[in-house]
Amino acid sequence: MCGIVGYVGKHKASPFILEGLKRLEYRGYDSTGVAILQNGAFHVVKKIGRVANLEKEIAKSPLNGTFGIGHTRWATHGGVTDANAHPHISSDGKIALIHNGVIENYAAMKKFLLTKGYTFKSETDTEVLCNLIAYHYAKEPVVAGENRLFASVRKTLLHAEGTYGIVVMGVDLPGEMVAARKGSPLILGLGDNENIIASDVSAIVARTQSVVYLKDGEIVNVTQKDFRVTTLDQESVSPTVDRVTWNIADSEMGAYAHFMEKEIFEQPVALENAMRGRFSEDGSTTNFGGLNISASEFRGIERFMFCACGTALHACMVTEHMIERFARIPVECDYASEFRYRNSPLFRNTLFFVMSQSGETIDTLAALREAKRKGYKVLAVSNVVGSTIAREADGGIYQHVGPEVGVASTKAFTSQLLIGAMLALYIGRMRDLSFGAGQRCVTALKGAPDLVRKALELAPHVKAIAKRYAHYTDMLFLGRMSLFPIALEGALKLKEISYIHAEGYPAAEMKHGPIALISEKCPSVIFAPAGEIFNKIVSSMQEIKARKGPVIAIITEGAELPAGLADEVITIPTCHEAVLPIVASIPVQLLSYYIAVERGCDVDKPRNLAKSVTVE
Numbered sequence: 001m002c003g004i005v006g007y008v009g010k011h012k013a014s015p016f017i018l019e020g021l022k023r024l025e026y027r028g029y030d031s032t033g034v035a036i037l038q039n040g041a042f043h044v045v046k047k048i049g050r051v052a053n054l055e056k057e058i059a060k061s062p063l064n065g066t067f068g069i070g071h072t073r074w075a076t077h078g079g080v081t082d083a084n085a086h087p088h089i090s091s092d093g094k095i096a097l098i099h100n101g102v103i104e105n106y107a108a109m110k111k112f113l114l115t116k117g118y119t120f121k122s123e124t125d126t127e128v129l130c131n132l133i134a135y136h137y138a139k140e141p142v143v144a145g146e147n148r149l150f151a152s153v154r155k156t157l158l159h160a161e162g163t164y165g166i167v168v169m170g171v172d173l174p175g176e177m178v179a180a181r182k183g184s185p186l187i188l189g190l191g192d193n194e195n196i197i198a199s200d201v202s203a204i205v206a207r208t209q210s211v212v213y214l215k216d217g218e219i220v221n222v223t224q225k226d227f228r229v230t231t232l233d234q235e236s237v238s239p240t241v242d243r244v245t246w247n248i249a250d251s252e253m254g255a256y257a258h259f260m261e262k263e264i265f266e267q268p269v270a271l272e273n274a275m276r277g278r279f280s281e282d283g284s285t286t287n288f289g290g291l292n293i294s295a296s297e298f299r300g301i302e303r304f305m306f307c308a309c310g311t312a313l314h315a316c317m318v319t320e321h322m323i324e325r326f327a328r329i330p331v332e333c334d335y336a337s338e339f340r341y342r343n344s345p346l347f348r349n350t351l352f353f354v355m356s357q358s359g360e361t362i363d364t365l366a367a368l369r370e371a372k373r374k375g376y377k378v379l380a381v382s383n384v385v386g387s388t389i390a391r392e393a394d395g396g397i398y399q400h401v402g403p404e405v406g407v408a409s410t411k412a413f414t415s416q417l418l419i420g421a422m423l424a425l426y427i428g429r430m431r432d433l434s435f436g437a438g439q440r441c442v443t444a445l446k447g448a449p450d451l452v453r454k455a456l457e458l459a460p461h462v463k464a465i466a467k468r469y470a471h472y473t474d475m476l477f478l479g480r481m482s483l484f485p486i487a488l489e490g491a492l493k494l495k496e497i498s499y500i501h502a503e504g505y506p507a508a509e510m511k512h513g514p515i516a517l518i519s520e521k522c523p524s525v526i527f528a529p530a531g532e533i534f535n536k537i538v539s540s541m542q543e544i545k546a547r548k549g550p551v552i553a554i555i556t557e558g559a560e561l562p563a564g565l566a567d568e569v570i571t572i573p574t575c576h577e578a579v580l581p582i583v584a585s586i587p588v589q590l591l592s593y594y595i596a597v598e599r600g601c602d603v604d605k606p607r608n609l610a611k612s613v614t615v616e
C-alpha cells in the first residue's frame with residue numbers, strides 16, 4: 001500500500017522519482033505527488049489519479065532539483081483529493097513528508113498541535129505527523145555536527161502509535177533525508193554518488209542493485225554519499241548490504257497488454273525457476289535449502305498450521321489437501337487476520353507456515369509474530385527476498401518467480417501451489433509415501449511447466465468464451481477436493497479485476513444454499529476432472545442445468561460429459577494429482593483476465609485494491 005521514493009544524488013530528482021513511482025504504482029494509485037527541494041524552497045506537485053497525470057503537470061514547469069521525495073497513495077485517512085495526496089508540508093513550511101501506514105493516535109497529536117498554532121490543509125494522519133516533526137524541529141537546539149532533523153523525527157516517532165514507512169526532508173537541509181520504518185517496508189538503495197529510499201526494490205534497481213533492508217524500529221539519515229542507521233532507542237546498527245537478484249527488465253511489461261497477461265504467460269518459466277535444484281538426486285523427493293529445521297525435527301511434527309491472506313490462503317488450502325494426502329498429517333489453515341486475534345489453542349509439535357508473495361502483508365506478519373510469541377517455529381513461503389516476513393521467519397522457501405506487478409496474483413499463486421506440493425512430497429517421503437510413489441510425483445512435478453504451456457494454448461478458446469460471458473453480473477465457481485480452493489481463487493480473480501460478483505463453493509455444497517442463485521442469469525464455472533468423484537460432480541451440473549443455469553465445465557482429457565450438459569467445455573491436460581490444481585488454475589486466470597479486458601476494466605490496477613496490503 002502506497003509507494004515511496006526518495007532521491008538524493010547527482011541527477012535531477014524528478015525524472016527518477018516519476019520513473020520509480022510508475023514502477024510502484026501497483027502499490028496504490030489514487031493520487032500521486034512529489035516535493036523537490038530547489039533554490040531553498042519545496043516545490044510540490046500533487047494530483048489525484050495516476051502517475052501519468054502528475055508527469056503531465058510537472059512537464060508544464062520542469063523541476064531541476066537533485067533532491068526530492070515522491071509518493072503514490074492508497075487512501076486510508078481522508079478521501080481521494082489533491083490536498084490529501086502526499087507529500088505533506090508542515091504549516092511552517094519547514095518539513096516535507098511522505099508516509100505509508102496509519103498513525104493511530106493522530107487525533108491526540110492534532111489536538112496538541114492546534115494549541116501550538118499549527119494548521120492543517122488535509123484530513124490525513126500524515127500531515128499531523130509532519131507538523132509534529134516541525135514542532136520538534138523548531139524546538140531542537142542547533143548544535144554543530146548534530147542532525148536536528150534526525151533528532152526531531154526520532155522524538156516524533158517515539159510518540160507515534162501505528163505503522164509507518166516515512167521519508168522526511170527539511171527545507172533548511174538540502175541533501176539530507178531521514179527515513180524510518182515500523183510495519184511498512186523501506187529499502188535503502190546505495191548508488192554511485194547517489195542514494196535512494198523506496199518502499200520496494202523495483203523503484204531502485206534501475207540505478208543500483210546494492211540495498212539495505214531497513215528493519216522495524218530503525219531510522220536512517222541519508223545523504224548523497226553516506227548513510228547512518230540507528231534504532232529509535234539510539235543504538236547504532238551495522239547494516240548488511242544485500243544484492244538484489246532482479247533486474248529492471250524483470251519488472252517491465254514487454255510486448256504484453258498488461259502485467260497480468262505477461263505474468264499468466266510467464267508461468268511455465270516461473271514454475272521452472274521455483275523448482276530448480278530442489279529435487280533429490282534419486283528423483284524420489286525434494287530438498288529445500290533454507291528450512292533451517294533438521295529432518296529429525298521435521299519427523300517429530302504432528303500438525304501443520306498455515307496462515308495467509310487472499311490468494312495465498314487459497315494456495316495454503318491446496319497445500320493442506322496435499323500434505324494430508326501424501327503425508328497423512330493433519331493440517332489447519334486460517335485467515336491470518338483472524339488467527340492474529342483469535343487466540344486459538346494450538347497443539348504441541350505443530351509447525352507453523354505463513355505464505356505471502358510480497359512478504360509484507362501486515363496480517364500475515366502479525367500471525368507470524370503471534371505464533372512465534374507462543375513459542376512456535378514459523379517458516380515462510382515468500383517471493384520477495386529480504387521482505388519482512390522472510391526475515392522474521394525461522395526459515396522458509398523462496399518462490400523465485402521474479403517480481404509480480406499485476407495486482408491480481410497469478411504466477412506467484414501457481415508457484416505457491418507447486419511449493420506446497422513439493423513440501424507435501426518432502427514430508428510424505430519421511431513417512432508413508434513409497435520410493436516409487438515419490439518418483440512418480442517428482443516426474444509429474446517436473447512436467448508441470450509443460451502441462452501449463454499446453455493449458456495456455458487454450459487462451460483463444462477461453463477468450464471466445466469470455467466474450468460471451470462478460471455481460472453477466474453474477475457467477476459461481478464450483479470445485480471439489482483440491483480444486484475447491486481453485487474455485488475460490490477463480491471467484492476471487494474474477495471479482496477483483498472485472499467487478500462481477502462471484503462466489504466459490506465446494507460443488508456439493510451448492511444445494512445447501514447457493515443453488516437459490518441459479519438461473520439463466522447466473523453461470524457456473526465447474527471443475528470436473530476425470531476421477532473418483534467425476535460422477536458426483538456431473539450430478540451437481542445436472543442440478544444447475546435443471547434450473548437453467550449456464551455451465552462452463554473445466555474437464556480433463558478423457559472425461560466424458562453427458563451430451564448437452566455443459567454450455568462451454570474447456571479441456572485441460574490430464575495430470576497427476578499434485579499438479580492438477582496448478583494446471584486447473586490456468587483457465588480460470590485466463591477467463592477472468594479476458595472478461596475484465598472485454599469489460600474495459602483496468603486489469604493491472606483494479607479499483608480500491610493495491611498490491612501488498614501493509615495496513616490492517
Ligand code: F6R
Binds near residue numbers: 311492
Ligand atoms: C489477489 C491477491 C491478494 C493477495 C493477498 C496476500 O489476487 O493478490 O488476495 O494474495 O493480499 O498477499 P501476499 O501474498 O503478498 O501476502
